[in-house]
Amino acid sequence: MLLVVIGGAMVFEFAGRGGRALRALLMWAVIIAGLAAGYDWWQQTYGPRQQVLENGARIEVPAGPGGHFHLEAVLNGTPIDFIVDTGATSVALSRDDARAIGLDPDTLRFGGQAVTANGRVATAPVTIAEFAIGDAVDRDVRAVVIDSALQDSLLGMSYLRRFARVSFEGDLLILER
Structure with missing residues (x-):
């Protein structure tokens, strides 16, 4: 107008x-x-970010401008931005994010495969020593590093299953322990 x-x-x-x-x-x-x-x-x-409530028992994540749910977690002491992806089987780290948390992607064995929207990509299994969202801390979280030009790390179902309830209320993702 x-x-x-x-x-x-x-x-x-x-x-x-x-x-x-x-x-x-x-x-x-x-x-x-x-x-x-x-x-x-x-x-x-x-813009709006997640809120961690009830000492980490409830996490509310508003949808971002593109409709995706962006969540920040602290991995091995380093803040990492994730896109919550219920279509992803596991936590998938970009090479840059893996490097940021102390993993060297050049020394990893990329023996696995994942099917993505852009085709098949090689993966390397890793274990994240500490994975925190607010006061909720998980240890020894299994993940994969994606050997591609993936820019964003994905928070997939292997981590989301740690919550008793995963629900959507309009443009709000709610994770409850």
Whole structure:
């Protein structure tokens, strides 16, 4: 609606002065694109995050801008962002996140395979010594490192099964122990 109003005003104002109107139109396009990019960045940086309630017995995760549920966990003392993926069998770490928690992907044996939306990828089994979400701490959590260009680590069913209840209430994922 804002674009229609601005566009209509510009057409009326600059009738007969095409070059000036084009520059003004481009300026408004850049301003609007900048505002949209800034809002997206703000949502990702300062948007709603999970809440850990009842001393870790209940975790509420709001849906992110893309509709995915992003959860932050602390693995071996390092914060790692996950996408909650009920279609993933296990916890799947990207090579970068594996490196961040003290694992060296170059020394791992990628003998397993996983089927992803992008096809088959090689996997290496690992054990995460400490996996914490708020006050809830789990030890010796099995996971895999994905040998691909995977950017985001996935929190799959092998970890989600640790909760007594996994439910969705609108745009809110609820994990209860």
